[in-house]
Amino acid sequence: MKELILNSHGKINLSLDILYKRDDEYHEIESIMQEISLKDKLTFKQQEKGITIETNSPQVPIDFHNLSYKAWEKMKLYTGIEKGIYINIEKTIPVSAGLAGGSSNAASTIKAINHLWELNLSQKELMDIGKSVGADIPFCIMGGTAIARGIGEKLTSLKPFKDVNILICNPGIEISTAYAYSRLNLNSERLDTKGLIEAIEKGDIKEVSNCLGNKMEEAIIKEYPIIETIKKTMRENGALSSLMSGSGSTVFGIFEDAQKMLFTKEKLLKTYPLTYCCKTI
């Protein structure tokens, strides 16, 4: 039986603008999404029938609630093929953290099934199947740096913003995405997404840092002020800027100076075990 090992990377939202609530209850967004090197390791094996999920994380469901399970079901539905799969999820990306960890695992599952079942589906087909499981999954299939519109599925690649030092700190608070969307203030000003794209095109890390923004942040920080405390710690220790990623509760900081990032990591680790240095990829 064939086996495949895939790295399943997280994402951060360099910007997350939310425009309005649609009739289908989803929100129209404009977000610059960035793949990061923080990753889970997924091992896939062919199996006769059914799905078996194993994981080292007690927070990750191993039944139909797992996004990889849903991805497998959608792949069967799309292709009409009734084959099984074994998946081992070695989790590092914090769960319910705004880093698309589950979405990324589902994206890897879709890619792995395409390979193991020798389906030869196009990237567009894989992204369409991904969208039917969750809004962040098409980006996780595509990766890199991209602007996402619609509910997050309309993607345009941007100039790569690679090898930038990113410090990730999760305070251990799980925030559901639906809850974060329900707390929004939709009347606030639009973010400067155009400015951010120009800064990315120039590869100007300082200007990128000046243009970061997340419409979900204010309401979530009101409930969890610890997020502001972490943002401040990062800035006071050399981050060019810091922001909550997606629906939270993870905070990321952009560092030009790798030494300052390492120092800040050690400082934050004393209180927050889920603190990691990584890079944009």
Ligand SMILES: C[C@](O)(CO)[C@H](O)COP(=O)(O)OP(=O)(O)OC[C@H]1O[C@@H](n2ccc(N)nc2=O)[C@H](O)[C@@H]1O
């Ligand atoms: C916050 C972000 O991570 C930013 O990248 C995404 O918008 C969330 O994407 P996701 O976790 O893949 O979201 P889904 O699993 O598709 O949806 C979970 C819930 O979030 C809300 N949701 C999600 C995406 C979106 N554009 N509008 C929404 O209102 C809906 O209530 C939905 O029921």
Ligand SMILES: Nc1ncnc2c1ncn2[C@@H]1O[C@H](COP(=O)(O)OP(=O)(O)OP(=O)(O)O)[C@@H](O)[C@H]1O
């Ligand atoms: N493979 C998986 N890994 C992590 N969580 C999963 C997985 N499958 C299902 N889940 C469930 O999905 C929910 C969200 O998990 P996830 O870690 O993807 O959140 P997130 O990082 O906030 O995602 P996003 O940024 O896409 O909103 C959790 O309730 C978790 O139990």
